[in-house]
Amino acid sequence: ADDGLVVLDWSGYEDEGFFQKYIAQHGDAPTYSFFGEEEEAFQKLRAGFRADVSHPCSQSVSKWLEAGLLEPLDTSRIDLWDDVNAEMKEAFKFDGAYYLLPMDWGTTALTYRTDMVDMAKMDSLAVFLDPAYAGRIALPDNVDDIYALGYLANGVTDWTKATDADFEAASTWLRQAHQNVRAYWADGAELAQLMGSGEVVVSWAWSETPATMAGEGLPVEANRSTKEGSSSWFCGYVNLANGPNPEDKMYDFFNAWMDPGSAEYIVSEWGYGHGNQTAMAAIGPEGLAEAGLGPVEVPVLAQVPMNQALREKMIAEFEKIKAGF
């Protein structure tokens, strides 16, 4: 691999379909190092791990910035900066500098094996508490997605407005769900394995799962329109302070990702949206709907930046829940 650029990314994102242009340019993919979850990445970086680029989601950026991990982006070196989803990029402008290049977005929703569940029950998040599915459900090992689920199940659709009582209710609900959990999955591949074998039949999962599994001919679907709703998130690339390499290749990497070809690829293969608004518009609403990214009628909890103190509480509480408390 090209050791002129080190990328600390979610596992799975080393898929070369995302940065074809970079490979064409440099003859090789960058060096990847992986994390399963943002807090793990955060800690790894804090502990001195040196990478040039990383891939947090919206809620983490300010924490990373406060911890001194980030450097501003030189937007002049991002060719298609103007095509970037404006709402998303402006949300991460601190002191006049941009810190996040929004890149991928998607949904988290109730996902299930159509051949192994009672489809009638798949319209509510209550299935996660259903004793009939004890030991057959999987939840993400990811604090944001998990609390998105907890809040939605309790009718909270905007977590920036969540009260302590909401937080308690969500936690209680998750504790109950924990009793049914077979495994907490850390990335799509793991979940694919669990659902592919039929060991897990119901999950709270990212949109990549139905997309990739259907691609393999497995009867997995997601229902974004459950009564309680579903969640959405967006993530992007950041310029890490202390990167081991000069930044030229980093911007080549960013530009490769911004390429409309990458947008097409992520939508069709992964079922995710892309940060290049122009490219997304080119795909059109039908294309998006087909990829499972169209608008829904039910509430959508957007995983936007939130109160960091509450998020720390969520992190701690989730660990307790996972440990069975």
Added chain:
Amino acid sequence: MVLISPTLVFTLLMLAVPLIMVLALSFWTQSYLTLDRSFSLENYKAAWTEPMYQYLMARSLRISIFVTALTVLLAYPVAYFISFHVTPKRKAMWIFLITIPFWTSYLMRIFLWKVILGYNGVVNGSLMGLGLIEQPLSFILYNQNAVVLTLAHSWVPFAILPIFVALERVDRSLIEAAEDLGDNRLRRFLRVTLPLSMPGVIAATIIVFIPTIGDYVTPRLVGGPNGLMISNMIELQFKKANNAPLGAALAISAMAIVTCVTLVFVWMNRKFMRGPK
């Protein structure tokens, strides 16, 4: 003194100093991103009073003790067989046979248990193929049973070796003397062979007990949501949970408990060792 000093200095620098720093760290506190270096017992209070940590500690101890007992029980007859039923020339070969499966990656071995015990794994596959079950069994993976089984498998050779050595050291004429004095097979095992092999059993116990409590890989891979152990929590505090001081306090507490349990074993060993020698 000159000879030993490089080793000693290295160990001091790499072990004593770090341990002291861990100890110091455990008295500090972390809030969000800042480390408060004033002395506080908060972490210990949490480690010893919060039900979660108490419970995890108890569970880890329970699992480790269970693994230890199972391992020793599994190992003893094998060690006995090699020592008493295998011709001397073949003994080395048998010991080698026992270690062969352990010369591949530790992680891979644990993972393979996942393959064996998994939902559509070897065990379920065979049982269903034989028509013994209709649905795959799910209680064999992602729980404490799986952790115990996998850990026992990982450590059983390390238990066989000391027990085998202890059995080899048992003077055969003692067993003949017991027979000569009128004991039958079972009674001479209980009265002579077993007590004399106790040092090996206790060594095996220590050898298995300590590392199992420090393992966070096995619980992670096969333990499922309810199979996590204290080491996972320590790792978590240092990494994801970003609370190194609490992690340090948990680590120090775990170490203290392990030390106490080990001392009990060592003391028992002393008691048995007083006999021979």
Added chain:
Amino acid sequence: MMRGKGYFFKWYVALFFVFLYAPAILLPVFAFNDSSIVSFPLKGFTTKWFEVLQSTEALHVAVRNSLMIAVTTAIFSTLFGVLAARASTRFAFPARRSIMGFIMLPMVLPEIIIGVSLLVVIIQLGFELSLFTIILGHILICTPFCIAILSSAFMNLDRSLEEASIDLGQTRWNTFWMVIFPLVMPGIVASLLIAFTISLDEFIIAFFLAGTEPTLPVYIWGQLRFPQKLPSLMALGTLLLVLSISLLLLADYFRRRGLKKTGIENSGGFL
């Protein structure tokens, strides 16, 4: 009733070996299985997973790192081991028991404690995580094993051989190289080997201290999450197994030769 003798044992041991070998046997089975799903029934024979290994660059990097770490660890921990073993078996010095006890301590510390403490030092002192920090950790845990092996090698060494050499007019330095070193050579080889294998397979500390560059176990850990990578991991495991058994047989061959040279009855065998 005479038939009862050893009957129970034969069955027990047979079952035990099934348990013991279950994972190891599956390695080659799935390594040559022509299916990307690691489960039964088998699909057919293939060697493509080995080819995948050959073309996986990240793996090569990890192997290189691990070999570098293991070799360095083996050399240094054996060196420390020789010094400590020689000192403790040959000379009396104040507080010998406590000093030796302290040096042997990592043997009875849960590895996570060692990982934690090294991590704390590195963070607190602001060092960077690197292969070097893993080497330090590995030397720390391997040294006690080396000392244990080397102590018995030095202890078996008749002290009067050394005195005889001096009595015959040799200097201390020459005595070490001409008499002591050749005689403890099998112990040194065993020590190198043990340290090498421990280090090569060590995960807990390496993962705790892993920086940018993964070791082989850390790499494997990363790959375990991807079902499509599993068959090639099986191939990798098979290679490791074959490799370490060959290494062991080689070491045992040298050990036997060493024993024969010194005329000690070959009783032990491995370990």
Added chain:
Amino acid sequence: MTQPIIQLSGVDKLYGDFQALSQIDLDIRTGEFFSLLGPSGCGKTTLLRSIAGFETPSAGSLHIDGKSMDGVPANKRPTNMVFQSYAIFPHMSVAENVAYGLKARRLPKAEIQERVSEAISMVGLQGFDSRASHALSGGQRQRVALARALVLKPRVLLLDEPLSALDKKMREQMQSELRRLQRAVGITFVLVTHDQEEALTMSDRIAVMFDGKIAQVATPQMLYGKPSSRRVGNFIGMMNFLEAEVRATSGETVEVDVQSLGRLTLPLSQAPAGVDGCQSVGIRPEMLTILAEGQTAEREIEAVVSEVFYYGDMTFYDVTLPQKDAPVTVTMRNTAGRKVLAAGDTARVGWSPVSLLLLR
């Protein structure tokens, strides 16, 4: 004579191809102190262990007390054993060791206690009851092993080189103690030893073994005085051999030509039954005397002293006789005033035909 307590007939023992015992016929009498004597590897231990039940003979029969021991395991035989290493249970105290066999018989506690303390005092270990067995000296362990076996009142006590681990002083002391003990308890003792002095001083009768066969069974005096072969004679003490040729046998005597000594007439009692094949005469070194000035003997011969070994109480002389290459050994007591000769001196050696033995 009463019935033998142990009867072996035609006993063979094979280890693979190796014949450790071959055609052993042996009767051991009730109450006697019997020794099995022979060089290392001759099969003594194998024989003893066959009696105890730890080895199964490949052929032949073994009766103890008139009962066949076929298929009777060691723990059911009326024998007990004192092992060479003593086999004291290291995890038990002296009293626990001694009580071991009684507990195996599930005797009542009180009786066990009584018999244990009796046995302990019999071997002179009063007050050592609760001593940990590893804190005992060699001689004390020996006694514990004895007490442990004797407390069971076996018909036969088997002892496998019980004294070989002791130092010389302790060994001599234990020899007389063992002998005394055997007289006191009246139990048949079968002792294995490779030390001829030990066998001679302790036993009522001795079986000498070579290469898995019994060469001679006799009392110590008979064995020393009338060995049945050159090999036995040489094994039991020192013996000088001179080449000899049988010339004629007549009634009670035999005519022999002996190297250095010339033609002699010996009584047939000094020859084995049937003198054919006899090619040497033997004479013990103490039956030869270096004659002091003026001293005379029945017969005399001139010799040259070739080596002198001074042992304090004794001096051993190697002397060279005319017409003989290998020197002959003469042992002399160093009594007051007797001069010790030096190598090179000539000496008159006195001897008597009655001390010559014709041997095969």
Added chain:
Amino acid sequence: MTQPIIQLSGVDKLYGDFQALSQIDLDIRTGEFFSLLGPSGCGKTTLLRSIAGFETPSAGSLHIDGKSMDGVPANKRPTNMVFQSYAIFPHMSVAENVAYGLKARRLPKAEIQERVSEAISMVGLQGFDSRASHALSGGQRQRVALARALVLKPRVLLLDEPLSALDKKMREQMQSELRRLQRAVGITFVLVTHDQEEALTMSDRIAVMFDGKIAQVATPQMLYGKPSSRRVGNFIGMMNFLEAEVRATSGETVEVDVQSLGRLTLPLSQAPAGVDGCQSVGIRPEMLTILAEGQTAEREIEAVVSEVFYYGDMTFYDVTLPQKDAPVTVTMRNTAGRKVLAAGDTARVGWSPVSLLLLR
């Protein structure tokens, strides 16, 4: 007399608080076969190792060949050592072992080869040159160790119990070989042993040590015949002791009241210089005789036989004298026709005042 090759004066050796050697004064003569004899732990090895240079005395001086050995390390001393374990280098052949010391001296190859093969044949190991040293028997290793030391032509050869690892037969053979070798090479041998027979048969002179001190230095005959103390007498062979009280000294004689024997007049030569403190007389068992019927002796006393030990060539009698509890040992040679007594018989014991020694 020529200058002593080894001179020790006032040598002390302390291990911590423990005094392993105390005030050793000793001269060893050039060319003699000298033995250090004493019970285990008396300091023999410590003394030998001090001479070799492996221990540094805590006080006193040591000269070898007239030169002080202060600060001279072992590899610079004109001594060589044969270790108890032989310390044959197991990874070298016989020839390599023997050549080891010569190589250390960087002699030319040809000379090394010549001297090595000379030394190897001296100890009778021709043809064993390239034999791996672990494929040697005990006696052969012994010879290699000897050759390896002797090839260096040391002024003094030090031997630490070189025979104790050998079996009896081999030990006796090596004893005479060692003695012969020493005479042949003329090098001073200093032998450590705890076996009094070995010391008596091999040495020109013997130093008897107890508790880190030298008790007596003398020739074997003097040591056996005139031990300087009860302890030495008892250590070198058997000795019977009778209580005694000195009544008067007059000129050349001393009057003593001896238990059982009554008032005796002994020549002063049979007493230590200055008789005060003497409380017993000693007599060797072979100086007592059980008188046969009709036989007479200078003095006689009635006794009862309490134990009989038959050794073949000898019989040891424990006899009880009037007015003495502990029995006295009498050793008798079993000559032809002499009857062996049994326990309980009465016997006349013959003795002579010249064989009594007055002892402290």
